[in-house]
Amino acid sequence: MKKSSVIVMMMSFGLLALVALPAVAHDPIPDSSACSGICDPGTPDPNICMHTPMPPDPGSECLEGESELPCDVIWPLVSFAGMPSWDLLYYLHPDMVIAEVEPFTIDLPAAGTYDFCGWMDQLYCGLDPVAGFAAEIEQFGYIIQCQNMDINGPVDDCLEIPVTSNGIPDRFELAVLAEVLNDPASPMNAQATAALQSNMDALVPPLCDALRAVDVGLQDPVDIRAILYAAAPWALPALGGIICAAATMGDDPTLAALDELVGLLADLGIQPPVITWQTVPALSADGDASANGFTNRELYDWLIQVNPAMTHQEFGAAALDPASRPPAKVTVQGGGSAYVDDDVTLAVNVSDLASGASAAAYQWYIWDVVGQECGKWIGEEGEQTCDRWCDVYGWMAIPDATGATLPLGAVTIEDSGKYGVGVDIDTGKAVEGAIIASTTLVVTEDPGMPVGSAVGLTLLAGACALAGAIGIRRRK
Known part of the structure; x- marks a missing residue:
């Protein structure tokens, strides 16, 4: 992947662009003996070389002259509740350097202040000071904005930015986690808080290391931490x-997408870390946060039809409420593995109907190529041409397949694929929406051929190639 894409994806899509003011790649001086000034936090001095991050004293001489301001600065410069943070050291001699306090300790936000939508927009807003240094920042930066972010779907290596949507905007998915983290009384609060802390302790130090000595084509690597913390502190x-x-x-799918993101550290000269992610699967799209028998995805798919204006906070609360549920459970039977010439029929099963609800209509679909999009543009702005076209997949309606079953007859290898059915639900008042369920059919010619081989060849080749490639493992 070209370095411009690494800029966009790995370091908030812009950290490598922060090289206009190089700083020296070394850590803070451990004590005052090497300083030319007086390292006494009680006596601010313009020549001081190291400080702990403490609030500036408005009455100190250090704040009177513009050139003296760096000697008593505090990070972060602007307070923003609900963000993770860590302490920094500052020193001015022989170069201005801002670096992490050792031992490196990450403080999580207080319960009640989590809003991951705010984190996304802080990241997006942090691009503004550096947007002029790389065209890719302005071109792709919008995808990390809260209202747009959905990057934890299947990895597509055809695309210049290889992450895709999983069908649920990230602000809604992360709102379920935020709801748990914000409620100390939640039975999942302790597990979720510990998991987030462990994951940050494992990932953030390598990200900081990536900034210590960045190869930007100059004679020596550049430490851009001071520039980053000053220009975009969050x-x-x-x-x-x-x-x-x-x-x-x-x-x-989320962990596979993170595989891709963390793997980009290699393009920055940093060995990707081996991380055992700590997870709370009940909070994922296919988990059941309320333990009422419906997945978070099933709930989202229904509620967003009934209330298109639903906010992420409203969904987070609904996902933890056992009384909040779709009007029916829809599954597809008959998928899985089959041999050539087997007679296969897929059937929809509608169960757990709410009072007064019923199935009103059916439509069967197949997951197939529905179009193409440009995976890589070349040329100058206004005169760009597409260098690589990529297939776009989606649900295609199968003509005349509107019954409760889908007879496929004697199947062939070409019948392998992902099938879905949309069931219009009459709630007793009106048909308010449809519930889609799907299944995968894998047809093999040789009864002795492992089913997994067919899956790898026909459906999951890309995902399987990425899974575990970087050594990130999951622990439940």
Whole structure:
């Protein structure tokens, strides 16, 4: 992957662009003996070389002259509740350097202040000071904005930015985790808090290491930590926090997408870490946070039809409420593995109907190529041409397949694929929406051929190639 894409994806889509003011790659001086000034926090001095991050004293001489301001600065410069943070050291001699306090301790936000949508927008806003240094920042930065972010779907290596949507905007998925973290009385609060802390402790230090000595084509590597913390103080906490929050939910597609993101550290000269992600699977899209028998995805798919204006906070609360549920449970029977010439029929099963609800209509679909999009543009702005076209997949309606069953007859290899059915639900008042369920059919020619081989060849080749490639493992 070209370095511009690494800029966009790994370090808040812009950290490598922060090289206009190089700083020296070394850590803070451990004590005052090497300082030319007086390292006494009670006596601020313009030549002081090291401080602990303490609030500036408005009456100190250090704040009177513009050139003296760095000697008593506190990080972060602007308070923002609900963000992860850590202490920093500052020193001015022989170069201005801002670096993490050792031992490196990450403080999570207080319960009641979590809002991952705010983290996304802090990351997005952090791009503004550096947007002029790389065209990719302005081109792709919008995908990390709260209203747009949905990057934990299947990995597509055809795309220049290889992450895709999983069908649920990230602000809604992460709202379920936020609801648990904000409620100390939740039975999942302790587990979720510990998982997020563990994930951040494992990932953030390597991210900071990536900034210590960045190869930007100059004679020596550049330490851009001071520039980053000064220009976009919340970019790194937001980036690390969002990645680790997504990992905490722990579903397989999300972890595969994180594989891709963390693997980009190799393109920055950093060995990707081997991380055992701590997860709370009940909070993932396919988990059941309320333990009422319906997945979080099933609930979202229904509620967003009934109330398109639903906020992420409203969904987070609904996902933890056992009384909040779709009007029916829809599953598909008859999928799985089959041999060539087997007679296969898929059937929809509608169960757990709410009072007064019934199935009103059916439509069967197949997951197939529905179009193409440009995976890579080349040329100058206004004169760009597409260098690589990528297939776009989606649900295609099967003509005349409107019954409760889908007879496929004697199947062939070509019948392998993902099938879905949409069931219009009459709630007793009106048909308010449809519930879609799906299944995968894998047809093999040789009865002795392992089913997994066919899956790898026909359906999951890309995902299987990525799974475990970087050594990130999941622990439930």
